[in-house]
Amino acid sequence: MDLKLKDKVCIVTGATSGMGKSIATLFHAHGAKLVISGRNKERGNSLAKELAGAVFVSGDVSEPQYNALLVKTAMQHFGKLDIVSLNAGTLGLGNVVELSMEDWHKTVDVNLSAIFYMSKHAIPHLEKSNGTILINASIAAYKSFPNHPAYCASKAGAVALMKQLAVEYGPKVRVNAICPGPVDTPFIWDSAKAFAHPESAVEDAGKATLMKRLGTPEEVSKLALFLVSEDAAWITGTAMTIDGGILNA
Ligand SMILES: NC(=O)c1ccc[n+]([C@@H]2O[C@H](COP(=O)([O-])OP(=O)(O)OC[C@H]3O[C@@H](n4cnc5c(N)ncnc54)[C@H](O)[C@@H]3O)[C@@H](O)[C@H]2O)c1
Numbered sequence: 001m002d003l004k005l006k007d008k009v010c011i012v013t014g015a016t017s018g019m020g021k022s023i024a025t026l027f028h029a030h031g032a033k034l035v036i037s038g039r040n041k042e043r044g045n046s047l048a049k050e051l052a053g054a055v056f057v058s059g060d061v062s063e064p065q066y067n068a069l070l071v072k073t074a075m076q077h078f079g080k081l082d083i084v085s086l087n088a089g090t091l092g093l094g095n096v097v098e099l100s101m102e103d104w105h106k107t108v109d110v111n112l113s114a115i116f117y118m119s120k121h122a123i124p125h126l127e128k129s130n131g132t133i134l135i136n137a138s139i140a141a142y143k144s145f146p147n148h149p150a151y152c153a154s155k156a157g158a159v160a161l162m163k164q165l166a167v168e169y170g171p172k173v174r175v176n177a178i179c180p181g182p183v184d185t186p187f188i189w190d191s192a193k194a195f196a197h198p199e200s201a202v203e204d205a206g207k208a209t210l211m212k213r214l215g216t217p218e219e220v221s222k223l224a225l226f227l228v229s230e231d232a233a234w235i236t237g238t239a240m241t242i243d244g245g246i247l248n249a
Pocket of ligand 1 (some may be wrong): 014015016017018019020037038039040059060061062086087088089090110136137138139179180181182183184185186187188
C-alpha cells in the first residue's frame with residue numbers, strides 16, 4: 001500500500017465520532033502519527049488503542065488553551081506538526097428569535113473561533129514543516145437551512161477564515177476546507193430535529209441529492225486524505241464540496 005502520510009504528524013479534532021473518526025482511521029492507515037481530540041474519554045481512549053501510537057487528549061475545542069494543549073502534545077510526543085484536520089462541530093438549533101445567546105456563542109466558538117485558536121498555535125509549526133490545515137465546513141456555508149442560524153453563519157465564517165489563512169500563510173502552509181452535504185453520522189440525526197418533519201428529514205436529505213442517498217464518512221475521509229497529501233500540493237484556499245450534488249440539485 002502507498003502510505004501517503006508516512007510519519008506525518010497530525011492533529012484530528014472531532015475524532016471520536018463520524019467523519020473525524022473515519023479521517024483519523026484512514027490517516028493512521030496511511031502512516032500518520034496522530035494526536036486525536038474529542039470530548040468523550042471512553043471513545044477517545046478506545047480509538048487511541050485501536051490506532052497504535054495515537055495520543056488522545058480530551059477537551060472542548062471552544063477553549064483556547066485546549067487548542068494550545070493539542071499542539072503542545074504533538075510537539076512533545078512527535079517533535080513536529082504537519083497536518084491539522086478540524087472536524088469538531090455543533091449545531092445550535094432554533095431560529096434567531098428562539099436561539100439563546102449562550103447557544104449562539106457556543107456554536108460560533110466551536111465552529112469558527114476554534115479554527116482561529118488552533119491556527120494561532122499550530123501555524124508557527126506548520127510553517128516549519130510546510131504543513132497543511134483542512135477545515136471540515138459544510139454546504140451550510142452556501143445553502144441555508146431553517147433553524148440553523150448560528151450553524152450557517154459560523155460555517156460561512158469558517159470558509160472565509162480558511163481563505164484568509166491561505167492568503168496569509170502561503171506558500172509555506174496550505175489551507176483548505178471540505179464542505180460536505182448530508183453525511184450519515186450522528187450529527188445529521190440531531191440536525192433533523194430542526195426540520196418540520198424530523199422523522200423523515202434525514203431520508204429526505206439523502207433523496208434531495210443527485211446521487212439519491214446520504215454520503216458516508218469514509219467517502220469524505222478519502223477526499224480529506226487527498227487534500228492533506230502531497231497529491232494536492234498545488235491546492236490551497238479552496239472549499240471543496242462533497243455533497244452528492246445537492247448544491248446543484
Ligand atoms: N453529518 C453531516 O451531514 C455534515 C454535513 C456537513 C458538515 N458536517 C460537519 O462535519 C463535522 C463532523 O461532524 P460529523 O457529521 O462527523 O458528526 P459527529 O457528531 O459524528 O462528530 C462531531 C464531533 O464534534 C465533536 N464536538 C462537538 N462539539 C465539540 C466541542 N465543543 N469540543 C470538542 N469536540 C466537539 C463531537 O463530540 C463529535 O465527536 C462537523 O464540523 C459538522 O459540522 C457534517
